[in-house]
Amino acid sequence: MDTQKILTENDLKHTKQRVRVLEEIAREVTAVSQPDLEKKLGKEIDRVTLYRILNLFEEKGILHRVIDRQGTANYAVCAPNCTANHHHDEHVHFNCIVCQKIYCLPVALPKLKLPAGFTTETLNAIAYGTCDHCNKQP
Ligand SMILES: [Zn+2]
Ligand SMILES: [Zn+2]
Numbered sequence: 001m002d003t004q005k006i007l008t009e010n011d012l013k014h015t016k017q018r019v020r021v022l023e024e025i026a027r028e029v030t031a032v033s034q035p036d037l038e039k040k041l042g043k044e045i046d047r048v049t050l051y052r053i054l055n056l057f058e059e060k061g062i063l064h065r066v067i068d069r070q071g072t073a074n075y076a077v078c079a080p081n082c083t084a085n086h087h088h089d090e091h092v093h094f095n096c097i098v099c100q101k102i103y104c105l106p107v108a109l110p111k112l113k114l115p116a117g118f119t120t121e122t123l124n125a126i127a128y129g130t131c132d133h134c135n136k137q138p
């Protein structure tokens, strides 16, 4: 994942802090929780700045947010077709109840048949269960 390129493409200045936040999230296969980011980056980036960077990245279509069972925000890198204020992360999220990790799964969301008069703007689906890694543990 070329974090520098992502920032350039989104007309964002390459501040050291932005690069660090993006790197930290991009190198994980799973989504990274905000408390984990605070723990990892706490010495370099204060909470308010981290919060601002995460919001900015979400606005720009770089990251998407997933709320887990505890109501905690987790962040994952977006698909390349996400743009500013237009996210296309229409995939299922999976929250493992053993390791608590959140995965972006390459599984498309079902199309909802809504009653007349209702239109969908966004749809979030989160599945809870045991991930492949935890299922392998004895
Ligand atoms: Zn997105
Ligand atoms: Zn797991």
Ligand SMILES: [Zn+2]
Pocket: 064, 076, 089, 091, 093, 103, 104, 105
């Ligand atoms: Zn996702």
